[in-house]
Amino acid sequence: MKPIVAIVGRPNVGKSTLFNRITRSRDAIVDDLPGVTRDRNFGDARWNDKAFTLVDTGGFAEGDVDAFAPHIRLQVEQAIEHADAVVLVLDGKGGSSPFDTDLIQTLRTVEKPVFYVVNKIDGEGQEKALFDFYGLGVDRLFPVSAEHGYGVAGFLDELTDGFPDAPAEDELPDEIRIAVIGKPNAGKSSLINAILGEERLVVSDVAGTTRDAIDTAFTRDGKNYVLVDTAGIRRKGKVSQRLEKFSIIKALRSLERCHVALIIIDAEEGISDQDARVAGYAYDRGCGAIFLLNKWDLVDNRDGKALKRMTENLRMTAKFLSFAPVLTVSAKTGQRVPKIFPVVDQVFAQYAVRITTGQLNKVMEKALERTPPSLHKGKRLKFYYATQVSTRPPTFVSFVNFPDAVHFSYQRYLVNQIRETFKLDKTPLRLLLKQRTGKNPDFLNKKRTPVRRKRRRREKR
Ligand SMILES: Nc1nc2c(ncn2[C@@H]2O[C@H](COP(=O)(O)OP(=O)(O)OP(=O)(O)O)[C@@H](O)[C@H]2O)c(=O)[nH]1
Numbered sequence: 001m002k003p004i005v006a007i008v009g010r011p012n013v014g015k016s017t018l019f020n021r022i023t024r025s026r027d028a029i030v031d032d033l034p035g036v037t038r039d040r041n042f043g044d045a046r047w048n049d050k051a052f053t054l055v056d057t058g059g060f061a062e063g064d065v066d067a068f069a070p071h072i073r074l075q076v077e078q079a080i081e082h083a084d085a086v087v088l089v090l091d092g093k094g095g096s097s098p099f100d101t102d103l104i105q106t107l108r109t110v111e112k113p114v115f116y117v118v119n120k121i122d123g124e125g126q127e128k129a130l131f132d133f134y135g136l137g138v139d140r141l142f143p144v145s146a147e148h149g150y151g152v153a154g155f156l157d158e159l160t161d162g163f164p165d166a167p168a169e170d171e172l173p174d175e176i177r178i179a180v181i182g183k184p185n186a187g188k189s190s191l192i193n194a195i196l197g198e199e200r201l202v203v204s205d206v207a208g209t210t211r212d213a214i215d216t217a218f219t220r221d222g223k224n225y226v227l228v229d230t231a232g233i234r235r236k237g238k239v240s241q242r243l244e245k246f247s248i249i250k251a252l253r254s255l256e257r258c259h260v261a262l263i264i265i266d267a268e269e270g271i272s273d274q275d276a277r278v279a280g281y282a283y284d285r286g287c288g289a290i291f292l293l294n295k296w297d298l299v300d301n302r303d304g305k306a307l308k309r310m311t312e313n314l315r316m317t318a319k320f321l322s323f324a325p326v327l328t329v330s331a332k333t334g335q336r337v338p339k340i341f342p343v344v345d346q347v348f349a350q351y352a353v354r355i356t357t358g359q360l361n362k363v364m365e366k367a368l369e370r371t372p373p374s375l376h377k378g379k380r381l382k383f384y385y386a387t388q389v390s391t392r393p394p395t396f397v398s399f400v401n402f403p404d405a406v407h408f409s410y411q412r413y414l415v416n417q418i419r420e421t422f423k424l425d426k427t428p429l430r431l432l433l434k435q436r437t438g439k440n441p442d443f444l445n446k447k448r449t450p451v452r453r454k455r456r457r458r459e460k461r
């Protein structure tokens with residue numbers, strides 16, 4: 001897991017400005033009024049190939065600026081407890097305050113790295129403002145200007161020094177890899193020929209990553225695609241080859257290397273158990289998927305309802321792939337074959353999506369607030385911090401106090417909220433629930449944080 005870094009400090013010292021500079025996001029709202037940062041903000045950050053999550057604490061009203069205000073203290077303590085490293089921001093313009101002294105006392109007892117940043121040092125000439133802070137007994141101060149960037153790079157070098165290297169960011173591939181799967185005789189080779197037969201294509205055979213796999217690369221409308229494992233499908237003839245190419249192993253192998261699977265169905269025959277099985281492989285593999293109802297030229301569509309009927313049937317037989325778009329084509333006549341590509345592009349874009357930790361947590365928070373999970377053996381289910389851990393397919397982890405107690409329908413509700421908010425209707429998507437390790441901030445139960453409680457009390461009065 002990525003390390004969590006908490007930014008703490010009294011109101012208006014520039015925590016949100018620093019947060020924004022480091023995450024380069026507009027997630028936190030910066031304002032001249034103290035206390036504008038509401039509750040906690042999460043953001044993804046990356047420096048020197050180290051990835052970490054930044055937590056911005058804040059959002060206390062001016063009247064709360066009292067060194068011993070218990071709710072400030074509690075929230076700061078929580079942030080400190082859950083973080084892997086803490087950044088205390090001090091105000092180089094405003095000077096030190098009793099609140100700072102108090103916080104530093106607390107931070108001394110903490111057995112994790114603590115960094116003391118003096119903000120609003122907008123240039124070297126202003127470093128004399130640091131003198132005021134040396135009296136606080138801190139070994140090392142980092143003068144920075146969150147607003148202008150002065151000193152931030154050097155500070156981040158030190159902050160991230162001990163962090164683990166982030167796994168290489170999956171770069172956007174310059175090609176979309178497509179697998180063509182389907183039961184025997186569905187029309188796989190006809191479709192591949194129809195695709196490759198288009199005049200606009202530049203086609204070349206390229207060696208696949210495994211020794212005997214042959215892929216076919218082509219460029220269409222300036223975009224690069226690769227048809228995965230085309231050798232067996234395109235080369236017709238010998239019985240041994242024909243037998244081999246039907247083998248499940250082969251189909252599975254192409255699924256392992258693809259981004260989007262085209263699942264060909266013989267629409268003249270209708271939807272069979274075998275089609276459902278093939279679809280199941282694509283689902284298990286977690287790739288993007290599109291159903292192609294092939295041989296549409298042979299389908300009796302006199303009432304104009306054939307597509308509706310077959311789609312309904314398909315959705316029943318392969319419920320699990322409900323996000324896969326359905327298209328009708330004729331590989332033989334080439335009808336609507338070009339229409340496949342815009343859909344492939346859409347599916348891929350969703351399949352490779354990245355959602356920031358900040359955005360994700362906002363959605364989770366809202367979803368949990370709107371429909372709270374039911375009690376588990378009389379205890380409240382608590383959802384903590386959530387983050388996207390990988391993409392292709394988009395995979396999210398949410399930490400929960402009792403992951404096994406979350407009803408699958410509630411999990412589905414959360415997945416649907418993510419789907420709706422981020423318009424991810426055409427891709428598989430995974431939400432994993434993990435037992436909380438004690439390291440993850442308890443922010444989703446905001447109702448229980450003192451800030452909210454205080455607000456509510458005020459409202460009642
Ligand atoms: N001169 C100068 N001003 C800064 C700098 N960083 C922040 N400020 C200003 O300080 C004010 C407060 O900044 P915020 O980032 O909202 O402070 P905060 O600590 O998040 O405040 P709360 O939300 O109240 O907790 C804003 O007016 C910023 O423009 C800086 O490096 N130099």
Ligand SMILES: Nc1nc2c(ncn2[C@@H]2O[C@H](COP(=O)(O)OP(=O)(O)OP(=O)(O)O)[C@@H](O)[C@H]2O)c(=O)[nH]1
Nearest residue numbers: 184185186187188189190294295296298330331332
């Ligand atoms: N009418 C019609 N026939 C089609 C269409 N697509 C494929 N066919 C025919 O269906 C038969 C099987 O097509 P193939 O492309 O060989 O199917 P395949 O899935 O590669 O078959 P296997 O190699 O057995 O796995 C051939 O006779 C094709 O001409 C279509 O859209 N319309």
